[in-house]
Amino acid sequence: MKCFLYAHFLCLCLLFSLEKSYGFEGRKIAENHHSHTIEVSSLLPSTACKSPNKVLSNNDTKASLKVVHKHGPCSTLNQDKTIAAPTDTEILLQDQSRVKSIHSRLSNPKTLGANEVKVIDATTIPASIGSGSYIVTVGLGTPQKQLSLIFDTGSDITWTQCQPCARSCYKQKEQIFDPSQSTSYTNISCSSPVCSSLTSATGNTPGCASSTCVYGIKYVDSSFSKGFFGAEKLTLTPTDAFSNIYFGCGQDNQGDFGGSAGLLGLGRDKLSVVSQTAQKYNKIFSYCLPSSSSSTGFLTFGGSASKNAKFTPLSTISTGPSFYGLDFTAISVGGTKLAISASVFSTAGAIIDSGTTITWLPPAAYSALRASFRKLMSNYPLTSAVSILDTCYDFSSYSTISVPKIGFFFSSGIEVDIDATGILYWSSKSQVCLAFAGNSNATDLLVFGNFQQKTLEVFYDGSAGKVGFAPGGCS
Ligand SMILES: *[C@@H]1O[C@H](CO)[C@@H](O)[C@H](O)[C@H]1NC(C)=O
Ligand SMILES: *[C@@H]1O[C@H](CO)[C@@H](O)[C@H](O)[C@H]1NC(C)=O
Numbered sequence: 001m002k003c004f005l006y007a008h009f010l011c012l013c014l015l016f017s018l019e020k021s022y023g024f025e026g027r028k029i030a031e032n033h034h035s036h037t038i039e040v041s042s043l044l045p046s047t048a049c050k051s052p053n054k055v056l057s058n059n060d061t062k063a064s065l066k067v068v069h070k071h072g073p074c075s076t077l078n079q080d081k082t083i084a085a086p087t088d089t090e091i092l093l094q095d096q097s098r099v100k101s102i103h104s105r106l107s108n109p110k111t112l113g114a115n116e117v118k119v120i121d122a123t124t125i126p127a128s129i130g131s132g133s134y135i136v137t138v139g140l141g142t143p144q145k146q147l148s149l150i151f152d153t154g155s156d157i158t159w160t161q162c163q164p165c166a167r168s169c170y171k172q173k174e175q176i177f178d179p180s181q182s183t184s185y186t187n188i189s190c191s192s193p194v195c196s197s198l199t200s201a202t203g204n205t206p207g208c209a210s211s212t213c214v215y216g217i218k219y220v221d222s223s224f225s226k227g228f229f230g231a232e233k234l235t236l237t238p239t240d241a242f243s244n245i246y247f248g249c250g251q252d253n254q255g256d257f258g259g260s261a262g263l264l265g266l267g268r269d270k271l272s273v274v275s276q277t278a279q280k281y282n283k284i285f286s287y288c289l290p291s292s293s294s295s296t297g298f299l300t301f302g303g304s305a306s307k308n309a310k311f312t313p314l315s316t317i318s319t320g321p322s323f324y325g326l327d328f329t330a331i332s333v334g335g336t337k338l339a340i341s342a343s344v345f346s347t348a349g350a351i352i353d354s355g356t357t358i359t360w361l362p363p364a365a366y367s368a369l370r371a372s373f374r375k376l377m378s379n380y381p382l383t384s385a386v387s388i389l390d391t392c393y394d395f396s397s398y399s400t401i402s403v404p405k406i407g408f409f410f411s412s413g414i415e416v417d418i419d420a421t422g423i424l425y426w427s428s429k430s431q432v433c434l435a436f437a438g439n440s441n442a443t444d445l446l447v448f449g450n451f452q453q454k455t456l457e458v459f460y461d462g463s464a465g466k467v468g469f470a471p472g473g474c475s
């Protein structure tokens with residue numbers, strides 16, 4: 001859409017922001033050991049969904065779901081564009097809030113009050129975490145209803161909006177789940193031990209209404225879901241169904257969930273779907289986030305990693321019960337390891353998160369990365385910042401650009417190359433920014449965000465305690 005030509009017409013700009021897709025195409029025309037060469041025209045966001053041109057075929061007993069970006073053209077949930085997509089600034093500020101809440105959640109672990117069972121007032125629930133960006137579709141209930149849920153490795157509880165929406169439901173594309181129309185739904189009672197386990201899964205003490213357990217979870221952008229805690233049949237693929245999966249049946253829901261029906265929690269806590277399906281999948285799942293919001297990726301439960309996957313152990317530094325911790329050891333830019341003391345990474349600790357957008361580095365690591373990146377990009381004109389992204393370039397007079405490669409090193413000794421599409425955040429042709437930010441405190445956790453995970457197959461093995469990465473998992 002060419003409406004930037006008419007930028008002074010406010011309405012067209014509004015249209016532009018609605019149709020904009022997130023992440024650029026980043027078609028690579030060449031690559032060497034140290035840099036990626038990218039066509040600038042390919043940075044323009046596409047407004048149409050392309051079908052994926054590479055599908056992983058694997059004979060394992062895998063249960064694979066298609067992954068789409070919450071606000072992109074491959075999501076069928078908001079095609080009438082009735083929900084305005086957030087602007088770059090909104091996305092980045094939401095991301096900053098999510099990371100702040102991850103930091104505070106880890107530095108102030110919630111203390112458990114004895115018998116704190118009451119009805120939850122959603123407005124007083126402390127914010128826990130942002131709601132993530134990628135969507136999959138699963139089946140719930142008997143007969144099963146298709147529901148599109150945001151998946152999030154940084155949170156645990158799975159919930160969907162439920163009839164009769166006693167307090168409030170936000171607008172969703174699919175029919176709102178009605179537990180009274182399902183023969184497999186059961187309420188969880190307040191006295192059930194599984195009700196108490198909501199405290200660690202949500203960070204909030206459960207409530208109780210007419211002896212039914214009440215959950216509540218709040219996300220950073222003042223989104224929340226609150227309702228009855230139930231058990232239901234969850235169908236992940238035609239062959240893989242699970243009875244009595246605990247989930248939240250939301251009666252009071254609010255926020256930007258991209259028209260989706262709720263959230264699929266893939267954290268490490270025992271109430272996550274990963275833990276609840278462990279008997280079958282052994283806490284193994286993998287995903288590939290597409291290179292842009294106009295293509296699709298996958299989320300797979302069970303199975304094995306690609307042969308070329310490189311593994312590193314989950315960290316033993318405590319990152320709380322939900323998060324997947326990793327031990328970073330170094331970062332390279334343009335093929336050279338940055339001179340960052342290993343203690344910078346060990347002091348901060350690190351997690352990988354599907355729901356945080358950009359990667360948030362310890363301050364010393366970010367300044368080293370930025371200095372090296374700016375030096376290698378000194379041929380290109382720097383321009384003003386986009387929100388928290390402070391290293392932005394004006395590419396309006398270039399047809400191709402050369403961008404230094406960036407690699408992450410982990411404690412097992414592996415190096416993971418970030419895909420070309422995971423380095424620069426496209427705001428406009430005259431503002432393309434390094435998609436990293438610095439934490440404000442050296443003790444704050446490093447967060448490996450989803451922007452840098454694009455096209456990697458990321459393989460989680462919660463039983464063996466390791467995470468693997470393979471390039472070219474999807475396009
Ligand atoms: C997949 O399984 C089928 C039958 O089990 C077998 O014939 C085929 O060789 C397998 N393909 C691969 C790529 O392993
Ligand atoms: C679940 O509990 C709520 C609150 O007590 C009640 O309104 C609802 O009818 C119950 N649903 C089922 C299927 O028992």
Ligand SMILES: *[C@@H]1O[C@H](CO)[C@@H](O)[C@H](O)[C@H]1NC(C)=O
Nearest residue numbers: 103107108440441442443444
């Ligand atoms: C950084 O975080 C630590 C631990 O949370 C805190 O004690 C310290 O005051 C913080 N430093 C700054 C400059 O905010």
